Amino acid sequence: MRNAALLLLLGLLGACSDETGAEAEGNPTQAEEPEAGAPAGGAAPPTGAWDRAAMSIPADEELRERGNWLLDRGLSSGRAWQYLTELCTVAPKRLSGSAGYEKAADWAFDTMIQAGLENVRLEPVMVPRWVRGEVERCVAEAADGSRIDLAVTALGGTIGTGPGGITAEVVEVDGLEGLADIGDALSGKIAFFNRPMRATARTTGAAYGEAVGQRTRGAREAVKHGAVGVLVRSMSTKLDDYPHTGAMGYDEDGDKIPAAALGLISADKLSAALKQGTVRVTLELEAETLPDVEQWNVIGEIPGGDLRDELVVVGGHLDAWETGVGAHDDGAGCVQSVEAARLLIENGFRPRRTIRVVLFANEENGLAGARGYAAKHGEGGAHFVAMESDSGGLGPRGIGLARPRDVIDRLQPLGFPLSSVGAERLFAGGGGADIGPLRDYGCFVSSLKVNDERYFDYHHSALDRLDNVNPRELQLGAVTMAYWLSIFANCEQAALASQSESE
Incomplete structure (x- = not known):
């Protein structure tokens, strides 16, 4: 009924725009179009050419x-x-x-x-009702035998690891696209999704939208390649070591593996260690889902x-x-x-x-x-x-x-x-x-x-x-x-x- 009413009233608007009226609905995570007709520097308000009174729009004053x-x-x-x-x-x-x-x-x-x-x-x-639990622990053992404590937080919806956690080699992956040619390289290993938010994106929302898929879908995709766990670079624009959580999910009939986010400094440390050789990580999470x-x-x-x-x-x-x-x-x-x-x-x-x-x-x-x-x-x-x-x-x-x-x-x-x-x-x-x-x-x-x-x-x-x-x-x-x-x-x-x- 509303669309019909709109069409009946549309004649009141007159020729108010030369634009084609193409939809610009947009995705909140994508860059917005430039604003149209913004007053310059707080100048006096423009007067409209359309019948504002008929549209119940008050006068400028x-x-x-x-x-x-x-x-x-x-x-x-x-x-x-x-x-x-x-x-x-x-x-x-x-x-x-x-x-x-x-x-x-x-x-x-x-x-x-x-x-x-x-x-x-x-x-x-x-x-x-998902509960994080008290235990969130992630420790890497580098190729030279050194120990690296990593700042970690469970992703919302993840399963726990059980007491003592899981220990496995780590394979770094460049976002979800990096899985395309991964073959069996993840079998029995922890997938480490390390794609950053793109610095050249014109809005932070656009950068987030490009990168967040590795958090939301990383576990459900990595498990198809035999992964036993997932670590994700936090969706953050600040170089610190505060991990950022967020929702993730599993395929309804698929296997479930634990998933967690690393602070950016920790993600960079892990990536640097991987460039020097094999790295094993122990990940322990106490998370669980209740009724x-x-x-x-x-x-x-x-x-x-x-x-x-x-x-x-x-x-x-x-x-x-x-x-x-x-x-x-x-x-x-x-x-x-x-x-x-x-x-x-x-x-x-x-x-x-x-x-x-x-x-x-x-x-x-x-x-x-x-x-x-x-x-x-x-x-x-x-x-x-x-x-x-x-x-x-x-x-x-x-x-x-x-x-x-x-x-x-x-x-x-x-x-x-x-x-x-x-x-x-x-x-x-x-x-x-x-x-x-x-x-x-x-x-x-x-x-x-x-x-x-x-x-x-x-x-x-x-x-x-x-x-x-x-x-x-x-x-x-x-x-x-x-x-x-x-x-x-x-x-x-x-x-x-x-x-x-x-x-």
Whole structure:
């Protein structure tokens, strides 16, 4: 029904773009297209050629006042940092299935109520329960007999090794592609995937996307060549020795072998030792997978007006890897979502559509929360836009929107009130893992875009902690989200329609 409505209203848009309207949906891990029509140096906002009033887009002066209010109030008395400190103190270890996640859900429920959200509730989902255990040990014996202690952490979902671990020779492999001609060289050995994140990639997200397959699929592919274990170079952009964990998986009917990540310095040490001759490694992990348990998505709302049955969703994932405290990933996204809603409530903003905050369970190792939410609420086409923050609490650049280029060009000038803090851009391409399933139900997806050059320094490691989050950057992200939520909550659906969809 929504597509039909969009086509009926499309005539109101006029000839708003000369672009072909080719899809620029994008993959969040790929480089975004350059932003379109960004105001230069905070110049006066451009006036639109399309009928903004007919699309329920406020005039420039109203947008300027709204943006200034959000910036002034957010930077003077915002609560994003307070919320993040509380969450990471109450539930620093909140992986799915853990008691820590239950504490996080209780905190989120109470905080949403305190923030003024309505219809606050816990919605149950079944989530996996993987436990890291206390033992993570990796020792290499070089060709000259010297011993090298390697910084290691189990990958999420791996099996354990059993007491005492496994000991085997190591074979270095250049990413998954390195398996193509490996033959039987891995038989009875430990595969060491050592492809780094590409330094020349234009975005760190693109570099991560290129390299992460060796972590997620390394064990399932290496075991087919007879490997007995897997070590992976951490997905990191910083040369230190903090190992970075992350999800991995096995073929349902395939053999399972233990898998772990090495810190970058340890990976380089192991690679150097292999160049001198045979290296044997002892790897010991205590990890195990226990039966699934019931946990929850946490939901709260700002009820809408004349379009109350339509939804604009904003959220992040409440679970986090327990190597750190999940300050950036994704404590930041959770508190920004609640804070964005709180700011709009304090402002007295009256949304036409219902704004729904969803803090999702089990993003890191299963997406049970995302799938459960979409299965329960996706039917009926009620979701207009969903926005996710899951790139850390770093300085915002704007938002991404997975719509064709003509839509991006049309909406780009609306970001001008945020130009004073460098957050005015609208990028083609957006979304995230938790809101991705809603696309199957016709929902447009969006995401906060940040300066993520340092994100993978912290991601999934012990460095993902409060002292690596800047309170001002965190708050500015919440302000940016609040501003665009106010537009999506009140505009006509045709404001996001594309000329390409009428052809």
